[in-house]
Amino acid sequence: MKKIIAPLLIGAALSSAFGADDSLKQEIEALKVQMAELKNAQAKLNIDALRAQVSEIKAHDSGDNVKFNIDFRTAYDIIDYKMQTPTGASTSTDNGVWTNKLILGMGAQPADNLVFKGALGAYTTFGNNSSSDQNGFQGMDWYGTQSPGDSTIKLREAYFLYFGDMGDVHYSASFGRRPSVDGFLTNLRAGNADPASPIGHNINMEFDGASFKFDVDKITGIAGMYFKICLGRGNSDADARFPEFTGYNGTNFTMADATAAHTPYSTNGNDAPNMDLAGLIWQIYDDGQYKVMTNYFKGWNMMGANFTNLTNVNPMTDSYNVSLTDVGDLTGGAVSFQVNGIGDGISDFLDDSIFFASYAFSKTDPKGIHSTLYTAMGMNAGETEMLGSSDKETGYSIYTGIQVPGFMKDQRLGIEYNHGSKYWRSFTYGEDTLIGSKLAARGDAYEIYYTLPVVGKNLTAQISYVYIDYDYTGSDMFFDSTGKPMNKAEAAAAGATFIESASDIRLSLRYRY
Amino acid sequence: MKKVLGLLVSAFLLVGMMSTSAFADAAKGQKYYLKYMKDGSGMNGAKFATQHTQAEWKALFDGKAEKFIAEYSKKFPGLDAFLKGDKFEKFMPDIRDFCIEFASDSGNVPSC
Numbered sequence: 001m002k003k004i005i006a007p008l009l010i011g012a013a014l015s016s017a018f019g020a021d022d023s024l025k026q027e028i029e030a031l032k033v034q035m036a037e038l039k040n041a042q043a044k045l046n047i048d049a050l051r052a053q054v055s056e057i058k059a060h061d062s063g064d065n066v067k068f069n070i071d072f073r074t075a076y077d078i079i080d081y082k083m084q085t086p087t088g089a090s091t092s093t094d095n096g097v098w099t100n101k102l103i104l105g106m107g108a109q110p111a112d113n114l115v116f117k118g119a120l121g122a123y124t125t126f127g128n129n130s131s132s133d134q135n136g137f138q139g140m141d142w143y144g145t146q147s148p149g150d151s152t153i154k155l156r157e158a159y160f161l162y163f164g165d166m167g168d169v170h171y172s173a174s175f176g177r178r179p180s181v182d183g184f185l186t187n188l189r190a191g192n193a194d195p196a197s198p199i200g201h202n203i204n205m206e207f208d209g210a211s212f213k214f215d216v217d218k219i220t221g222i223a224g225m226y227f228k229i230c231l232g233r234g235n236s237d238a239d240a241r242f243p244e245f246t247g248y249n250g251t252n253f254t255m256a257d258a259t260a261a262h263t264p265y266s267t268n269g270n271d272a273p274n275m276d277l278a279g280l281i282w283q284i285y286d287d288g289q290y291k292v293m294t295n296y297f298k299g300w301n302m303m304g305a306n307f308t309n310l311t312n313v314n315p316m317t318d319s320y321n322v323s324l325t326d327v328g329d330l331t332g333g334a335v336s337f338q339v340n341g342i343g344d345g346i347s348d349f350l351d352d353s354i355f356f357a358s359y360a361f362s363k364t365d366p367k368g369i370h371s372t373l374y375t376a377m378g379m380n381a382g383e384t385e386m387l388g389s390s391d392k393e394t395g396y397s398i399y400t401g402i403q404v405p406g407f408m409k410d411q412r413l414g415i416e417y418n419h420g421s422k423y424w425r426s427f428t429y430g431e432d433t434l435i436g437s438k439l440a441a442r443g444d445a446y447e448i449y450y451t452l453p454v455v456g457k458n459l460t461a462q463i464s465y466v467y468i469d470y471d472y473t474g475s476d477m478f479f480d481s482t483g484k485p486m487n488k489a490e491a492a493a494a495g496a497t498f499i500e501s502a503s504d505i506r507l508s509l510r511y512r513y
Numbered sequence: 514m515k516k517v518l519g520l521l522v523s524a525f526l527l528v529g530m531m532s533t534s535a536f537a538d539a540a541k542g543q544k545y546y547l548k549y550m551k552d553g554s555g556m557n558g559a560k561f562a563t564q565h566t567q568a569e570w571k572a573l574f575d576g577k578a579e580k581f582i583a584e585y586s587k588k589f590p591g592l593d594a595f596l597k598g599d600k601f602e603k604f605m606p607d608i609r610d611f612c613i614e615f616a617s618d619s620g621n622v623p624s625c
Contacts, residue, residue: 288547
């Protein structure tokens with residue numbers, strides 16, 4: 001029996017083995033066919049064409065959306081004021097202020113010749129700040145995102161650019177909320193690589209308007225030369241949506257108010273004037289190393305305080321209504337020079353150093369009659385004046401600074417100085433200095449700052465110190481008698497406390513992406 | 514307040530010691546472009562950088578930027594001396610960053 005079973009088993013095993021071998025061969029053949037198909041398909045692929053296609057898609061998609069960027073800073077400022085009272089006593093006050101500042105930038109280019117740029121900002125002291133509710137000037141539009149207040153998000157920039165070429169002249173036209181803070185020169189202390197539009201020495205504030213720029217470097221053969229016409233409105237003479245409801249949240253609402261005609265956004269006697277500006281920026285030269293830029297402007301209807309409802313019983317203690325009125329016009333200009341890289345290959349240190357110097361002037365042109373504090377004190381019945389003078393007054397300012405490499409790679413050290421004369425008046429309300437604009441100072445201002453990268457360019461730390469030594473009062477005020485320059489003795493004679501100096505130490509961490 | 518200031522200044526110095534290593538700078542690259550290359554190329558920086566995609570610029574600047582030097586010396590003979598000189602070798606990382614930052618597919622929106 002065993003003799004029969006054994007050959008049968010061997011035969012079955014061999015037959016099975018031969019069957020498996022056939023199946024394996026078939027599978028190998030099928031795989032060979034598939035490999036051949038894959039090789040053919042691969043041979044037909046054009047890698048370069050695919051790369052080009054991916055780049056095309058990337059280029060299209062990158063321009064097919066709004067780009068956002070973030071600029072966020074946490075800072076601690078120690079501010080200190082040294083003062084002299086009318087009696088000659090010295091006094092001081094100081095404070096430590098924590099702030100958060102967020103700027104959300106955006107940009108889009110839907111067509112080759114059309115660009116939109118915008119920025120929203122919130123600049124807040126830590127926690128609640130009651131002054132935002134109490135003071136009408138706290139959230140003023142000129143410095144809405146440049147002076148800390150509450151956490152309200154405000155418009156900082158919103159404009160479109162339309163550009164093209166007229167022969168060899170490249171031009172652009174733009175309307176909207178201007179990129180008018182931290183401009184040329186002041187971009188260095190602000191830690192911004194690219195300056196905004198105007199010269200920061202005499203214009204650094206938020207406003208709306210238009211600009212028309214013409215690059216004439218090709219037709220003149222002078223590197224970087226351009227002209228830019230700037231138009232702006234710093235205040236609109238327009239009342240509220242419900243102008244008569246002035247007593248909505250107070251006590252002055254009368255039957256006359258309730259029954260009056262409602263004329264939204266019309267003008268009334270208490271409105272501040274339309275405050276307009278036209279200017280010309282002329283970049284004379286820019287070859288990447290040497291840059292010379294000038295500006296000249298005229299501002300119409302500068303706003304100043306008009307004191308009304310004067311009881312005049314006790315002018316030192318009684319309160320008055322104050323509205324803002326047209327007190328005159330102001331012209332101004334600046335010429336600024338910057339060297340970005342001193343010499344040519346003398347040393348790495350000098351190649352990476354920046355030096356600048358700037359001169360600016362302002363000139364008042366008083367008009368109209370308004371009530372001043374002196375009117376309130378019964379000293380006159382109203383007067384024509386600007387900055388406390390009925391004459392046309394000229395002021396000037398000089399501004400210089402240097403920024404050099406720090407102790408370690410990519411760190412920067414900056415030192416700046418500026419001096420303003422008695423009647424110097426700038427539009428630098430948007431300068432981000434808690435003690436008030438240093439560039440508006442009638443006196444001497446010094447600044448030193450040190451910036452270092454923490455995580456590349458995305459997280460930086462800065463320590464800065466600003467010290468202002470005032471010669472006259474009224475440096476950062478409006479254009480009326482509140483901006484009158486008085487020296488220490490004159491201030492004492494007028495019963496006013498004189499701020500001798502102010503300082504601001506700031507330590508900050510800044511995230512940008 | 515003086516204690517807070519002392520603490521913060523100490524933290525600042527500590528952060529300074531921990532700061533990260535050097536990086537190339539597109540802003541510096543823009544400066545070098547204006548100074549050394551604009552006249553030779555006859556176009557502004559924005560236009561120059563959009564000639565290539567980011568990947569193309571990276572390929573051109575690979576190594577010691579031999580491909581970039583070859584292409585642009587031929588394309589703009591006025592750039593030849595600068596591109597083959599010591600200054601370009603020194604400033605090349607910044608110029609490279611500038612080109613990549615504003616490349617045609619960078620999505621960067623020009624400020625004009």
